[in-house]
Amino acid sequence: MTAEITVPRREKLAAALADKEAIILFAAGEANLEKFKQDNNFLYVTGLQIPEAIYVMYNNGPIPAEYLFIQRNDPAKEVWDGRKMSAEEAKELSGIDHVVYLDEFSAVISMFCPAISKIWANIGSQSMDRPLTMQLYRLSPIRERFPNIVIESITSLITPLRKIKSEWELMQLQRAIDITGKAVIDVMEGSISSMMEYELEAMMFYRMQRMGVKQWGFSPIVGSGINAATLHYKANECRIESGEVVLMDVGASYMNYSADITRCFPISGSFSERQKQIYSIVLDVQKQVIEMIKPGVELGDLNRSARDLLANGMLEIGLIDDVEDVNKYYMHSVSHFLGMDTHDVGGRSAILEAGNVITVEPGIYIPEEKLGIRIEDDVLVTSTGYCVLSQNIPKEIEELEEIRKAALSK
Numbered sequence: 001m002t003a004e005i006t007v008p009r010r011e012k013l014a015a016a017l018a019d020k021e022a023i024i025l026f027a028a029g030e031a032n033l034e035k036f037k038q039d040n041n042f043l044y045v046t047g048l049q050i051p052e053a054i055y056v057m058y059n060n061g062p063i064p065a066e067y068l069f070i071q072r073n074d075p076a077k078e079v080w081d082g083r084k085m086s087a088e089e090a091k092e093l094s095g096i097d098h099v100v101y102l103d104e105f106s107a108v109i110s111m112f113c114p115a116i117s118k119i120w121a122n123i124g125s126q127s128m129d130r131p132l133t134m135q136l137y138r139l140s141p142i143r144e145r146f147p148n149i150v151i152e153s154i155t156s157l158i159t160p161l162r163k164i165k166s167e168w169e170l171m172q173l174q175r176a177i178d179i180t181g182k183a184v185i186d187v188m189e190g191s192i193s194s195m196m197e198y199e200l201e202a203m204m205f206y207r208m209q210r211m212g213v214k215q216w217g218f219s220p221i222v223g224s225g226i227n228a229a230t231l232h233y234k235a236n237e238c239r240i241e242s243g244e245v246v247l248m249d250v251g252a253s254y255m256n257y258s259a260d261i262t263r264c265f266p267i268s269g270s271f272s273e274r275q276k277q278i279y280s281i282v283l284d285v286q287k288q289v290i291e292m293i294k295p296g297v298e299l300g301d302l303n304r305s306a307r308d309l310l311a312n313g314m315l316e317i318g319l320i321d322d323v324e325d326v327n328k329y330y331m332h333s334v335s336h337f338l339g340m341d342t343h344d345v346g347g348r349s350a351i352l353e354a355g356n357v358i359t360v361e362p363g364i365y366i367p368e369e370k371l372g373i374r375i376e377d378d379v380l381v382t383s384t385g386y387c388v389l390s391q392n393i394p395k396e397i398e399e400l401e402e403i404r405k406a407a408l409s410k
């Protein structure tokens, strides 16, 4: 992510900033024996994959002042952690003019604070029964000495930007989705009953990592049989029995953009009649909900339609006797925004605009039959309707059975 991409984003943020307001964004902390995962708001605004850094924008004049505070390189530590990004490199990559070191943060911010009315910061989600987030902790000297400064989450300021994807962002998302799709097909072609769920997870990640993916977008769900009816099953530790349907809710993160795909397939080659019946209802509902997508439609409308359509399907086959009982077998939302975060900014009641990317993921879960079906695609809202970004990943019953039968005949 270069300055070409992030400078226009910061110009839009600056335009949204009122006089005497500031933005402070904290990078993620240094990773300790784990993979570094940058804070997505910091990354969106600076493009920099460095830990501990702080970005400041202060609006006091015709052009807002921008500062980036970075870690100082310590030659003695280079052999352990490698060389830190230099101020020159950070300036070149981000297009931010004033790049200084973190030990100057307090002095610089002290100059601004007397005139600031509000600070927008990536303070994270706050809960009274949890310790302060690292961001709020680092803001506490300001909160103590300048109690009149309002500190507010950056979310409402940055969401209008982040929820409209640029061409470049769509390219990254498409790549994440395509890699995820290839890996899903690998699993469909390479798995047999008696394998463990985690073997399928490993098969997927092998393919993904060979294609340049460093991390999952979210913890992958590979559940067979009754585990597919546990919505956030993450253990992936059971043996897959013949006759079961395997549900995979998975997504690669590519350049910090996350795919989110769910596919189900029959481990023994073909679906049973009952599995087919349930699968067909879910697939049919999913297609109808996707058909509704266009600018102006509310996410809530998609939710209500999905729920009504699923209820009708369940009524028709006698799974429920009353539409009100739909919650017994379908209990989540049908859609969420997708982007740098798997559950991206945008909210649950937004009105769709061109450039939004959302998921469509109806499901039916019947634990007493050891069956869970969810089908999830990633969909771009276009000016006239929609484009299914994951359309190349098979989901028709015939396609799935064909892939499985070919795989099992080898």
Ligand SMILES: [Mn+2]
Binding pocket: 260, 336, 359, 361, 376
């Ligand atoms: Mn999802």
